[in-house]
Amino acid sequence: MRAAVLREAGRLVVEEVPRPEPEPGELLVRVRDCGICGSDLHAAATLPSGTVMGHEFAGEVAGLGAGVSGWQVGEPVVALPYMACGKCAACLAGDGIRCAAVRSLGLGDLPGAYAEYVRVQPASCLRIPERVGFRAAALVEPLAVALHGVRMAPVGAGTPCLVMGGGPIGLTTLLWCRAAGATVVVSEPAEGRAALARRLGAAATVHPGREHAGSRLQALTGRDPEAVFECVGVRGTLNDALAQAGVRATVVVLGVCFGADEIVPGLAVLKELVVRFALGYAKSEFAAALAALEERRLDVDPLVTDVVGVEDAPRAFEALTRPTAQGKVLIEF
Ligand SMILES: [Zn+2]
Ligand SMILES: [Zn+2]
The missing domain is CATH 3.90.180.10 (Medium-chain alcohol dehydrogenases, catalytic domain)
Known part of the structure; x- marks a missing residue:
């Protein structure tokens, strides 16, 4: 064969x-x-x-x-x-x-x-x-990977969600959030993938180096991100997720970073964030x-x-x- x-x-x-x-x-x-x-x-x-x-x-x-x-x-x-x-x-x-x-x-x-x-x-x-x-x-x-992650956060009709990364896991996460009726902003640097995210139902996409995704979600919904899905998995993105999340939001980490990374725990403490890691x-x-x-x-x-x-x-x-x-x-x- x-x-x-x-x-x-x-x-x-x-x-x-x-x-x-x-x-x-x-x-x-x-x-x-x-x-x-x-x-x-x-x-x-x-x-x-x-x-x-x-x-x-x-x-x-x-x-x-x-x-x-x-x-x-x-x-x-x-x-x-x-x-x-x-x-x-x-x-x-x-x-x-x-x-x-x-x-x-x-x-x-x-x-x-x-x-x-x-x-x-x-x-x-x-x-x-x-x-x-x-x-x-x-x-x-x-x-199924994305569903497992989305089920870790309280996502429902109108929930302001931020999906970091427009690769296949970010995009499938977007699909489940949209199916639940959430409002989703996707941050993704590659314009082709950002366009695909908009086609799949993202309310907006932002270039992570140029615009603050949480601010865009706030402008669209009047609320800060209540669920943040980290679907990139490189150094710095976990801390970025903590920084973008709103008060008492849930951050779900689907990206896999095997290198050492730094976070500022105080960011999560001040907002009483829930951080979940998802696998499989x-x-x-x-x-x-x-x-x-x-x-x-x-x-x-x-x-x-x-x-x-x-x-x-x-x-x-x-x-x-x-x-x-x-x-x-x-x-x-
Ligand atoms: Zn796979
Ligand atoms: Zn067994």
Whole structure:
């Protein structure tokens, strides 16, 4: 089968690799669409050569391993991108990401979906409803990440929200806030992505170096930001989020910064801020994202700005290291 394989210097190379067989207790999925994630761009610097990445995918069941029942070849499916023990308290609660034995798909433990076929665990799978296409279904993973974060803040009709960053997670966060009826300002330096944010329902966008997003929200709504979503994850953005938040606001950190960073705690103390850090999702949030797509509560079509075949995946991957107007980029098989 064809696969985009990580090789030296963080580059993808399209290669012919053996088609996997489902092991006992597993399903084989024929991948139809797989998103390129910002995490992949970061992970490419550290994962070993030979890794097949890709954890945001939708496809069809192509084979059942020994002992698997309840699934049929050809059924459309999305899968949470990991295999877990299925027996511990975390797994039983649908929170397998917290399982001590969890193995990620596409981030180093198990092969991912930058390939025609991928092995998954039935317990991680959800059927794609009839009204949801493969492209939209491939967005369920980032939608679930964003939903997990949005649920950590009190977001409802009219809530003034600030989303920092107009990448895929910022944009999916925007979609959930809009679906709840919130008024959202997005701060994003790349004009192409800012334009996409406005198309997806942002009341306004600001360039973070040139304008204070909190002031813009105040001008629009008469209120300071009550929920701030940090979706950038570089040095300085967490403190910026604390600075922009209003009194007793909730700051949700979805961006992942592994470097040391400085904050001024007094900013948060003076305003009695609630700061939450968000990672991943529960299976129920995957299901909620699928349901929202089925019921047309989210319009994700504009979010997909680029669809490429696997042969063009290396070029699209490289281009995303300097994003301009890309929303979500999908590899389609
Ligand atoms: Zn991702
Ligand atoms: Zn477990």
